[in-house]
Amino acid sequence: MAVEARPVHLAPSADFVPARAAKIIRDIPMAPALVLALLLFTAVFAGLLAPHDPTIPISGAGAGVFTPPFWMAGGNINVPLGTDFQGRDVLSRLIYGARVTLMVAVTGTAVAGGIGMFLGVLAGYFGGWADQAIMRLTDAWLALPSLVFAIFLAALLQEKINQVAFFLPPGVGNIILVFGLIYWTRYARVIRGEVLSLRERDYVRLAQVAGLRQSKIIIRHIVPNVLNTWMVLASLTVGVVIITEASLSFLGLGVSPPTPAWGNMLSEARRTLMAGQWWLTVLPGICISVVVLAANLFGDWLRVKLDPKQRNL
Amino acid sequence: MRTYILRRLGYSAISLVLLSMTIFFLIRLTGDPARLMVGPGGQPEDIERTRVEWGLDRSWPEQYMSFVRNLAAGDFGTSFQYRLSVRELYAERLPFSLQLATAGMLISLCIGIPLGIITAVKVDTFWDTICKVIAMLGLSAPGFFVGLLMIIVFAVNLRWLPASGSGTILHLIMPSLALGWYFAASMLRLTRSSMLDVLDSEYVKLARLKGVPERIVIAKHAFKNALIPVLTLAGINFVIMINVAVIIETIFAWPGIGRLLFEGIQNRDFPVVQGVVILAGLMIVTVNLCVDLLYAVIDPRIRYS
Numbered sequence: 001m002a003v004e005a006r007p008v009h010l011a012p013s014a015d016f017v018p019a020r021a022a023k024i025i026r027d028i029p030m031a032p033a034l035v036l037a038l039l040l041f042t043a044v045f046a047g048l049l050a051p052h053d054p055t056i057p058i059s060g061a062g063a064g065v066f067t068p069p070f071w072m073a074g075g076n077i078n079v080p081l082g083t084d085f086q087g088r089d090v091l092s093r094l095i096y097g098a099r100v101t102l103m104v105a106v107t108g109t110a111v112a113g114g115i116g117m118f119l120g121v122l123a124g125y126f127g128g129w130a131d132q133a134i135m136r137l138t139d140a141w142l143a144l145p146s147l148v149f150a151i152f153l154a155a156l157l158q159e160k161i162n163q164v165a166f167f168l169p170p171g172v173g174n175i176i177l178v179f180g181l182i183y184w185t186r187y188a189r190v191i192r193g194e195v196l197s198l199r200e201r202d203y204v205r206l207a208q209v210a211g212l213r214q215s216k217i218i219i220r221h222i223v224p225n226v227l228n229t230w231m232v233l234a235s236l237t238v239g240v241v242i243i244t245e246a247s248l249s250f251l252g253l254g255v256s257p258p259t260p261a262w263g264n265m266l267s268e269a270r271r272t273l274m275a276g277q278w279w280l281t282v283l284p285g286i287c288i289s290v291v292v293l294a295a296n297l298f299g300d301w302l303r304v305k306l307d308p309k310q311r312n313l
Numbered sequence: 314m315r316t317y318i319l320r321r322l323g324y325s326a327i328s329l330v331l332l333s334m335t336i337f338f339l340i341r342l343t344g345d346p347a348r349l350m351v352g353p354g355g356q357p358e359d360i361e362r363t364r365v366e367w368g369l370d371r372s373w374p375e376q377y378m379s380f381v382r383n384l385a386a387g388d389f390g391t392s393f394q395y396r397l398s399v400r401e402l403y404a405e406r407l408p409f410s411l412q413l414a415t416a417g418m419l420i421s422l423c424i425g426i427p428l429g430i431i432t433a434v435k436v437d438t439f440w441d442t443i444c445k446v447i448a449m450l451g452l453s454a455p456g457f458f459v460g461l462l463m464i465i466v467f468a469v470n471l472r473w474l475p476a477s478g479s480g481t482i483l484h485l486i487m488p489s490l491a492l493g494w495y496f497a498a499s500m501l502r503l504t505r506s507s508m509l510d511v512l513d514s515e516y517v518k519l520a521r522l523k524g525v526p527e528r529i530v531i532a533k534h535a536f537k538n539a540l541i542p543v544l545t546l547a548g549i550n551f552v553i554m555i556n557v558a559v560i561i562e563t564i565f566a567w568p569g570i571g572r573l574l575f576e577g578i579q580n581r582d583f584p585v586v587q588g589v590v591i592l593a594g595l596m597i598v599t600v601n602l603c604v605d606l607l608y609a610v611i612d613p614r615i616r617y618s
Contacts, residue, residue, distance in 0.1 A: 134446050139324060143594040145602075147555045148574070152590050156339055158591040192602045197398035247560055250457060251575060266461065270564070274476060285458035293453035 035294035057087035107111020108179030124195025235299030390584035399588035410569035420493030429504020449499025460491030477566035
């Protein structure tokens with residue numbers, strides 16, 4: 001029986017790249033992406049969106065402390081989500097709070113990721129005593145629950161508040177530094193593992209034999225190959241960072257008042273918790289939960305997308 | 314096996330030394346403890362006197378060595394504020410934290426394990442989705458927010474439960490729910506993935522082929538084996554719960570270790586802070602060591618790798 005072989009066309013089609021981009025966009029989970037986009041938009045345009053100054057008690061219609069949201073008796077549409085114990089507009093504070101959340105989440109994750117990437121690659125690529133030293137340090141760091149460590153560091157840094165300020169609102173610089181110092185361990189450990197196996201690959205060996213400089217090998221051949229893992233880790237860290245920021249601010253160790261942050265709004269609301277002004281607690285809490293939920297869902301999607309091994313987790 | 318145990322012991326010891334050094338030097342890098350003790354507006358003579366009194370005039374390595382010697386003797390220093398030894402303060406608070414952690418643990422197990430099994434058995438169905446949503450909510454809504462919400466609902470509006478304090482079982486309900494909430498979600502996820510792994514294994518397939526009823530396959534063959542990593546995590550979580558309940562203890566005025574840490578920070582009471590943090594590290598290193606050794610006993614592959 002004759003078998004007829006048909007030629008198979010494997011040449012990349014011209015629309016390959018756009019189709020792929022379109023597919024990725026179609027695959028992005030819509031709801032989390034929308035929430036995150038909204039957060040970005042709100043944070044960037046906080047100045048334009050907020051109806052009032054978030055730090056000054058408002059005057060005019062709806063002025064006064066503890067005005068409830070507009071749908072409740074005594075509410076005023078001028079302050080749609082009510083006012084807090086100082087008579088500041090809750091909506092405006094939530095909008096500006098988004099800015100702090102975004103700043104801390106992105107920078108905190110990036111600083112931690114940067115340190116982790118650096119140390120992880122160093123340990124994995126060079127091995128030997130550098131590896132031992134870095135990994136033992138990682139172990140030591142991981143021996144503390146991150147919240148306890150964060151509280152400890154934040155408390156120490158509070159003495160030096162504003163010294164790590166740069167152009168950031170008071171307290172934000174400190175928090176970013178704290179996150180950088182705490183969350184690098186998870187990156188370092190995982191990335192080291194990956195680099196250990198990458199180091200043995202033929203193309204890395206070849207580059208070494210060909211006499212390429214170590215720094216070049218690392219930048220050209222190692223780092224691009226661990227970026228996937230890095231992104232997965234980063235996306236999963238974002239949620240934790242946001243919650244920890246809120247926790248620190250709640251304890252008064254994070255963003256310093258009067259700068260609005262969702263965590264310190266919750267902290268201020270706590271003083272009047274028993275008096276029935278529930279919106280002061282519920283609204284910032286919902287903001288935190290929704291953003292963290294979106295970040296986690298997005299991170300999960302990214303993980304499945306980039307790392308098939310972890311789909312069952 | 315001996316080499317493995319020795320190496321693991323060595324690593325744990327190194328971790329603890331590095332941890333104590335980090336804590337010790339960080340405190341000193343961020344400020345002179347003597348200045349903190351005297352407080353703002355202290356005279357230079359006062360600061361100098363305190364420095365000599367607490368041995369802070371010696372070099373850092375010398376101070377560190379005496380710090381370690383005291384630690385080894387179980388002396389964690391004396392609280393600036395209470396003028397009591399940190400060990401006594403800790404011992405006073407520990408039972409409360411143990412209570413809270415135990416209750417939180419039970420809650421996380423009771424929610425996490427059954428739901429985890431359901432999602433694994435009914436994978437990719439409506440129930441799976443529901444449980445995934447619960448897990449996601451658990452990981453996303455911070456425990457302290459859940460705690461505050463419960464206060465609003467159950468203490469302020471319904472007046473069923475006391476909003477703060479300790480003493481009765483009623484006082485324990487809300488804090489332990491708020492604490493167990495997050496851990497239930499992680500327990501659920503681990504149970505699910507562990508069950509999925511086991512359900513995929515050869516012996517489960519064999520049991521099914523033999524015609525064992527599905528209910529028994531799941532309860533007897535799968536669940537029992539899937540339980541090992543789950544219980545390990547439970548053990549580690551228990552130790553973590555003892556130490557990280559800071560905010561929940563603050564919200565509910567629960568007199569545990571977390572509150573001790575927080576009050577220590579508010580009052581700049583560094584021996585307390587240092588003691589609590591080091592003890593937390595010690596507990597976690599010990600638990601991790603035990604888990605690793607236990608696994609090495611169970612699974613020879615770990616020993617030789």
